[in-house]
Amino acid sequence: MASLLITAEQMILTPAAGPHRVVSPGYVRVADGVVIEAGEGRPEGAPDVHLPDGLLAPGLVDLQVNGYFGHDMVDADEAAWHTVVSRLPETGVTAFLPTFITAPVRTQADALLRTRDLLPGLPPGTRVLGVHLEGPFLSEKRKGAHNAAHLTDPAPADIATLLETGLVKLVTLAPERDGALEAIRALTAAGVLVSVGHSDATAAQVAAAADAGARKVTHIFNAQTGVHHRDPGVAVQALIDERLSPGLILDLHHVGPEVATLVLRAAAGRVVLVTDAASAAGMPPGTYDLGGEPITMPEQGPPLRADGTIAGSGLRLDEAVGNAIALGVDPAAAVDAATRIPADLVGRPDLGRIAPGAAADLVWLGPDHRALATWINGQEVFGGGS
Known part of the structure; x- marks a missing residue:
């Protein structure tokens, strides 16, 4: 099962109902292209990717x-x-x-x-x-x-x-x-x-x-x-x-x-x-x-x-x-x-959020809010998240 753990000093988290909120720090865990866990704080285990600044957001x-x-x-x-x-x-x-x-x-x-x-x-x-x-x-x-x-x-x-x-x-x-x-x-x-x-x-x-x-x-x-x-x-x-x-x-x-x-x-x-x-x-x-x-x-x-x-x-x-x-x-x-x-x-509640069950479409927005790295289905398709 392909997995990915991203930690970020600032991250968008999407509640089950309602709009996004910013958490600091935050993490998202992905398996087979889907978010399986997302939360505030620091998770157990070493991350595959750590984002030291900017904002981790939904794609x-x-x-x-x-x-x-x-x-x-x-x-x-x-x-x-x-x-x-x-x-x-x-x-x-x-x-x-x-x-x-x-x-x-x-x-x-x-x-x-x-x-x-x-x-x-x-x-x-x-x-x-x-x-x-x-x-x-x-x-x-x-x-x-x-x-x-x-x-x-x-x-x-x-x-x-x-x-x-x-x-x-x-x-x-x-x-x-x-x-x-x-x-x-x-x-x-x-x-x-x-x-x-x-x-x-x-x-x-x-x-x-x-x-x-x-x-x-x-x-x-x-x-x-x-x-x-x-x-x-x-x-x-x-x-x-x-x-x-x-x-x-x-x-x-x-x-x-x-x-x-x-x-x-x-x-x-x-x-x-x-x-x-x-x-x-x-x-x-x-x-x-x-x-x-x-x-x-x-x-x-x-x-x-x-x-x-x-x-x-x-x-x-x-x-x-x-x-x-x-x-x-x-x-x-x-x-x-x-x-x-x-x-x-457009009827796609699996997109546009960082929450369990959503597609792992993510973007790292830099301090100037410009995309530094982008993931689709948990696969990095642009940038160099590290």
Whole structure:
């Protein structure tokens, strides 16, 4: 039985119920890829790995990754997939949802089929939890970097086509589109997480979406109606509705630090940190691809389309955790927003926590909160924990 004992001067521990807490010191014992014991203090026996500083945390879970390391996920070939899943552990991410942006439904369905065929041959690395479809059921008024020519209403036949592969785990849509509430009910019944996004909806329309089963809001304050004292929109409902988990791109460009602080305080315990990473992430300045359209990665800031529209991000998820902590969020809560909360939203209570029975997906975050080592199923896939 393969075993591993890691001790850490600071560690996240996940109670049976409720959010994470930080213990100092702490330890985790692993057997055959699963956590069999985790606790506060120093265990019996010499550790296989001791982490003298930083923080041992659950592996990070990113629900919105359009691309990374020069590759756009929607048309990535086998070599590109190998690169992404092999290298995402460098950022502390141990599970993710590749995200396909707006395209004709048939094109998306074909991309899902290609992905289904590629997944069994991937090397050890970041887990692929399914696919996030961001569009094409979005608002033309809030399209962001999406191609308006392909935006459409969610017809039942289209929903059925996209669900056929069984890979769809999350769908972002605009609830004000014709047929959207029926689509939310159908997707929810199929076990798919529905997120409100790229939407011109009122707060009341978002509440109706939550009534129908929606449980998330895609990149709060970006490409959606916001806060108006007489005309509240998507962002307001995301902040006040306990049923909804707002996704937050915490690169401090998509949302300014003051507004990010508002989100983190108003929706404490519900926020999901995401990267919305584009193919330019992890790459030097230059021209890259997002959903078939060119984007430019500048020296500073997020990638842009030719018209100046922000097109995804170059954010690392460990960096987002560090940014939350720098804004005053408790470290345990910041890690929670990038681990347990997103894992639970997509129905994976075995991920995003350090607790007996959970998968031994772990990350050593250094004093600057950047990943120094990453384990998946108890196997080190990045770094040099010692």
